[in-house]
Amino acid sequence: xxxxxxxxxxxxxxxxxxxxxxxxxxxxxxxxxxxxxxxxxxxxxxxxxxxxxxxxxxxxxxxxxxxxxxxxxxxxxxxxxxxxxxxxxxxxxxxxxxxxxxxxxxxxxxxxxxxxxxxxxxxxxxxxx
Amino acid sequence: xxxxxxxxxxxxxxxxxxxxxxxxxxxxxxxxxxxxxxxxxxxxxxxxxxxxxxxxxxxxxxxxxxxxxxxxxxxxxxxxxxxxxxxxxxxxxxxxxxxxxxxxxxxxxxxxxxxxxxxxxxxxxxxxxxxxxxxxxxxxxxxxxxxxxxxxxxxxxxxxxxxxxxxxxxxxxxxxxxxxxxxxxxxxxxxxxxxxxxxxxxxxxxxxxxxxxxxxxxxxxxxxxxxxxxxxxxxxxxxxxxxxxxxxxxxxxxxxxxxxxxxxxxxxxxxxxxxxxxxxxxxxxxxxxxxxxxxxxxxxxxxxxxxxxxxxxxxxxxxxxxxxxxxxxxxxxxxxxxxxxxxxxxxxxxxxxxxxxxxxxxxxxxxxxxxxxxxxxxxxxxxxxxxxxxxxxxxxxxxxxxx
Numbered sequence: 001x002x003x004x005x006x007x008x009x010x011x012x013x014x015x016x017x018x019x020x021x022x023x024x025x026x027x028x029x030x031x032x033x034x035x036x037x038x039x040x041x042x043x044x045x046x047x048x049x050x051x052x053x054x055x056x057x058x059x060x061x062x063x064x065x066x067x068x069x070x071x072x073x074x075x076x077x078x079x080x081x082x083x084x085x086x087x088x089x090x091x092x093x094x095x096x097x098x099x100x101x102x103x104x105x106x107x108x109x110x111x112x113x114x115x116x117x118x119x120x121x122x123x124x125x126x127x128x129x
Numbered sequence: 130x131x132x133x134x135x136x137x138x139x140x141x142x143x144x145x146x147x148x149x150x151x152x153x154x155x156x157x158x159x160x161x162x163x164x165x166x167x168x169x170x171x172x173x174x175x176x177x178x179x180x181x182x183x184x185x186x187x188x189x190x191x192x193x194x195x196x197x198x199x200x201x202x203x204x205x206x207x208x209x210x211x212x213x214x215x216x217x218x219x220x221x222x223x224x225x226x227x228x229x230x231x232x233x234x235x236x237x238x239x240x241x242x243x244x245x246x247x248x249x250x251x252x253x254x255x256x257x258x259x260x261x262x263x264x265x266x267x268x269x270x271x272x273x274x275x276x277x278x279x280x281x282x283x284x285x286x287x288x289x290x291x292x293x294x295x296x297x298x299x300x301x302x303x304x305x306x307x308x309x310x311x312x313x314x315x316x317x318x319x320x321x322x323x324x325x326x327x328x329x330x331x332x333x334x335x336x337x338x339x340x341x342x343x344x345x346x347x348x349x350x351x352x353x354x355x356x357x358x359x360x361x362x363x364x365x366x367x368x369x370x371x372x373x374x375x376x377x378x379x380x381x382x383x384x385x386x387x388x389x390x391x392x393x394x395x396x397x398x399x400x401x402x403x404x405x406x407x408x409x410x411x412x413x414x415x416x417x418x419x420x421x422x423x424x425x426x427x428x429x430x431x432x433x434x435x436x437x438x439x440x441x442x443x444x445x446x447x448x449x450x451x452x453x454x455x456x457x458x459x460x461x462x463x464x465x466x467x468x469x470x471x472x473x474x475x476x477x478x479x480x481x482x483x484x485x486x487x488x489x490x491x492x493x494x495x496x497x498x499x500x501x502x503x504x505x506x507x508x509x510x511x512x513x514x515x516x517x518x519x520x521x522x523x524x525x526x527x528x529x530x531x532x
Contacts, residue, residue: 003443011443017511034529035514036474038437038463042513059513063439067511112530 030116182381213354285419286428
C-alpha cells in the first residue's frame, strides 16, 4: 500500500507519544478499538482552566494510518476547549492525511478516541455533555 | 555493502537462477520451434528439449517422465487435479477432504466443487500446524473420493505427514492429491515410495520462471482426470495448449539444480534461519508460529506480540517480508492460517513471515536482526497494549470497544 507523505511523516515522527499519570489533575483517557480488529488507540488529554486542552498524548497499536491519525489528533486538540475538540470529524482527519478508503476506519477510531477522552473527563468532573 | 531492500520473501517467489535464465534464452530466439510440429527439425529440437526437461522434473521427485503433465503453474495443477479427479470419479462418491490451512488455490477450487454439488470437509490442524492423522482418518467417509493436503505450508513452512496420509488413503481406495509448490528443493520427495496419486509443482518457487508448473499424475495405479483445458490434445489430452518451450526448459534446469544442490543448500539456509532466530530470541514476547521440527529450513514465521503487523512491515521496509496479517488488503482479517492454529488475535495480527533462500547472506540476516530489535522496541513504546501488559493488566480480561 502506498502511504501519503503526511501519514509517513506522522508514522516516522509521531507527535506526543506517551502517557500521563492517570491520577494527574485534569487528565482524562479515552481507549478505543480492540486487538481483534488490529487497532487500539489510547488518547489522553490534560484539561486546564476554562476547559482548554493544554496537552495531549497518545499510544496506538495499529497500522501506519492508525498511528498517524492519532498522532494528528493530539496536535489538533491542543489549545482547543473540550467542546471544540468534539467538533473534530473523522472526515477532516481522513482528508488531512489523504487516507485511502480501506483506512477510513482509522480516522473514525481517532474521532472516537477524542469522544471517549472527553466523556471520561466529563465523568470525572461531573459535567454534563 | 548491503543492497537494500533485503529480499526475505522466497516463499512468495524466487529469482530465476542465472544458470536457468541462460539455458532458457536460446529457446526464445533461435530454437523457437513448436514442440508439437512433427514435420521439421525446428519442432523436433523443441520437443527434445521439452522431454529432457520432463525427465529432470521427474528425476527430482523420483517419478516416471510419463507421469508429468505441464501446466501454467501450481494453481492450474491444483485446479486440474481436484476438478479433474472429482469430475471423473463422481460416480464413486461426491465427498472430498482438505485442510483449513491449504493454499487458496486448493480452498477456492474446493468451494467451486461445492457449487458443482460435491461435499467438502475442511479439517482443522493442531496448534503446531500439523494435521492430526486420527482426525483425518475419522473424517473419511464411504463416499470420500479424494483428499488434498499440501506438502509444505506456504505461511508457516510446516511439513505435513504425506507418507502416513498416503498409507491411510491408499488402504481406503481414496485418491491423495498433494500441493508440493513449496516443497521442491526443500524436502526430499520420492514418488516411487509415497502413495500419492496427484502432485502439483511450480517452477518459480524453486528458482525457475513464473508461468510454468506441472502435475504428477500417477500411472500405476492409473489415475484418470477430466481435462479442464480443451484443444489440440497436448499432454496426452490432459492439458491442451502449445507448450512454452523456454519456460519448460527453465523449469527442467531449475529442478535439475535443485536435485544436485538441495542437500548442501538446505544446510546453509538452515544455518542462516537459525542465526535469525537466535538473533531475535532475546526480544521479549516473540512467538514462533508452526512446528520447528517438521518444518522446511527456509521458513521462520514469528509473532511479535503487541506490535501490529502492518505497522511493523512499514517500520522494516528495508526487508522484503510478508505479514500474516491481511491488513494491507481491504480485509482486516488476520491470517486464516494462523487463526487455524488457534493463535489469538493479537498474535495473529502481529506475525511476520521470513523466508530465506539461495541468495540470502549472513550479513543480510544480521542486518535484519538489528533492524527488528530497533523497530520492535520503537513500536512497543507506541503500543498501549504493551504498556498495559507492563503494568500487569491481563488483556483477555479487558472489555474492548470492538468496532
